[in-house]
Each structure stands twice: as structure tokens, then as C-alpha cells.
Amino acid sequence: METKNEIFSTRDLYLAATLVTLKFRMTGVDYSIEGSKNHPVGYFKFEETAELLDTKDRFMQGLLEIEPKTFVTNLKSLKSEIVNIQQNPHMRR
Numbered sequence: 001m002e003t004k005n006e007i008f009s010t011r012d013l014y015l016a017a018t019l020v021t022l023k024f025r026m027t028g029v030d031y032s033i034e035g036s037k038n039h040p041v042g043y044f045k046f047e048e049t050a051e052l053l054d055t056k057d058r059f060m061q062g063l064l065e066i067e068p069k070t071f072v073t074n075l076k077s078l079k080s081e082i083v084n085i086q087q088n089p090h091m092r093r
Helices: 013-021 050-060 068-087
Strands: 007-010 026-034 039-047
Touching: 007 050, 013 026, 013 039, 013 050, 013 068, 026 068, 039 068
Parallel strands: none
Antiparallel strands: 007 039, 026 039
16 A cells, blocks of 8 residues: 655745754745745745654744754755746756
């Protein structure tokens, strides 16, 4: 019997950077143009696990501690990825 992995998707850049910093593997990124100023918004996808959902809950409650330099590096990297996808849509992850 084949099991289908559920995907957790978030547009929260800070949550996504936190998950990457905590070594959750990102499975892909989608983006859409939203708002009156046509800003690109990334949707960061991860394999949904109980550990990831627990980490998300702890993030929302302000109960996580992470290494700040790695977090900032990951945050900048995710922002760059969205800009890159917008400029090169055929290179989508």
C-alpha cells in the first residue's frame, strides 16, 4: 500500500526560514503575484509531519529558540528564491 505524503505550505516567510533553520527539508516553492502593487508572494512547501506541526505551533506561541545568523541567512535566501522564480518562471522548484 502506497502512502501519500501530505504537504504543509506556508506563505509566512519567517516561519519558512525558521523551519529551514531547524533542518526541515523544503520540498518546493510556488509563488503568485498578489496585492494592488503586484508583489510576488512565495508559498513554501514542506513534508507535513507531526514534528513539523508541533514546531509550527511552538513558533506561533513564541517558544522556539534558533541560531540568529543562520536564520537571517535562510531568510535572505528564501526572499532571493522568490525573486528568482518571478524573474525565471521556467526554473521553478
